[in-house]
Amino acid sequence: MSATGQPARWRFWVAIAALFLVLLWLLNDILLPFVVGIVVAYFLDPIVTRLQRLGLSRTWATTGVTIVAVLIAIGVAMAILPPLFGQFQSLILNLPDYTVKLASHVLPLIDPLRERFDLPPLSLQELQSEVAQRAGQVLTFLGAVAGQVAQRGIALVNLLGLLFLTPVVTFYLLRDWERLLAAIDDALPRDHADTIRHLARESNDAIAGYVRGQALVCISLGAMYAIGLSVVGLQFGLVIGLIAGAISFIPFVGTFVGAVMALGMALVQFPPEWMGVVKVAVVFILGQMLEGNVLSPKLVGDRVGLHPVWIMFALLAGGSLFGFVGVLVAVPIAAVLGVVVRYLLGRYRDSDLYRGDEPV
Template identity: 30%
Template sequence: MERFTKNRLFVWLVYIILGLLAIYLMLLLKPLILNVYVFLRAVLAPFIIAMIISYVLNPVVTLLHERKVPRTIAVLLIYAVFCTAITVLLVNLIPMFINQVQELNRHVPELSMRAADIVTDINNTSFLPESIRTGLNKSLVHMEKKLSETLFNFVNNIGSMLNAVFIAFIIPFLSFYILKDFDVFERTVITYVPKSHRKNTVRLMKDIDTALGSYIRGQFLVCFIVGLLAYCGYFFIGMPYALLLAGIVAITNVIPYLGPFFGAAPALLMASTISVKMVILVAIINTACQILEGNVISPQVVGRTLHLHPLSIIFALLVGGEIAGIVGMILAVPIFAACKVIVQHMFAYYVRRKII
């Protein structure tokens, strides 16, 4: 019996059974887990956003601190510049953005009629099977309904977003205190680690920072540049709602591989209600932006810092999208990269113990 329990096949069988039991228990507890997830997301969201902002700004604060500037003063200086820049951008962009959303909401019936005319023209052609024509009509009706509902809810909830306003108000204060005591938090985390593992933990944290630091900070700049290029292109060709559509391109660009398709889809749909020429021009602009981003902007700003295989990235995107939608897809790659570094360190530690 003892020989059987030491058999590798038996050990793997036990692991598989335990894994299946864990999955079964998670399925049973799914409603409870979802409620806990919604609660934690609401509570932790401002802290997570504040930590990301602090992580992005911390290198500049540290640089000033090394130049004999007190850390609190350095934080206030960087904060003043950062908040001023963000405020100027938001004051100028938010009214324009809201106006474009409201205008788009008013023109949804007109745009849907144009799209219906296009589908009617397609239906009148004989080269498409009847099933495809029916599918196009159903897709158009469903898309029109969802778009109208989304825009209506967005426009009507602008004045009642008290929770979002509160979060936006509290995040700067959280970021300030995190930035001010960033090194204190690091030392506090280390004190909870046993002394025998502190050296390895510090090395692990440095490797995670190396893997993610330039990627996260650079990604903000890349998204801004791509969004600016898209806006200039849309504005030049006379595309309606240029700022709104370019903003979508900028936000979705943070999602590797799939982001450009998500970002280009609304602009292409909008262009299809105008003319075939506009569709071609929008496609050219988005293609040019992605060529520049992939071959010039990202290699210079971000570089290939994560060293992840494309299949791994796509897998991470699918998991993140299933768990938390668009936000999950945005955070999936950095979290996956951090997990990769942790697994590498655990494997190296295990190998060293086996050798010793």
């Protein structure tokens, strides 16, 4: 293509990208079932492909995998959600009392620092009142959100779509996955097709290696923490364990936040029987050892990773721009952008803009 055609091509692709972002913004309220279906299909595609290699047709393999995935999702939801909601509600309601009990253990330790820096004394009654007010605000907020969800037709449609439409979307995407990829490949501009395929393979390696692997790490750690904390008798162990597992994709953050929450709850519940606090600490020590020596090396390995700060920025940016849909696609998009940026940096270092007039 001539040099005069290059600006026109760039304008065309910029216009396509802008149109895509505008449509994503306008249709954000109804995209959730489709985005979840795409994410689930991407995660399940390797299983369907393996079943194909064993002799099953793509349709039968997709049908079997979809049915099993739906049954597992229903079983897990029925087993976890009722006690999870019950523990969360009880935690919010009892948070003021727990905070005062925890403060009564911690204040004697920090009183020397308070006196040294001449800080005003902390009243347990004022602390309890403040926490009770905040807990009431949380319950009021959750009630308002529930009321808005019940009143908004789009939100109700989204919820129903998530429950009933997502399995259908997942099935059709899984069944036609290879044809969709072939159609996309056929639409690539011919003179840049090889470069785009190379970047797509690297992006897939980044997503498959990091996102899939890290998701399995989070699920494994969440299950271990939830079960372990419940076994040692910690109140709200299920909630705390699942929270710790869910944010474990940020290295050390999930374990640290979960350990702080669990140890704080243990200090409220167990003393003067300190063995319970020790057991809670052992659960998180074992979890950290399991993650560092078994889970991460086996499931994530030395594949392309993402910096924790970049992950947090992507999640906040995606959530701010597109809500929950943006949160779902934030990390995969961050992985793709990382691959593209590394490619552009490589091109830049090979160009005259970087080398200047210096000889190669």
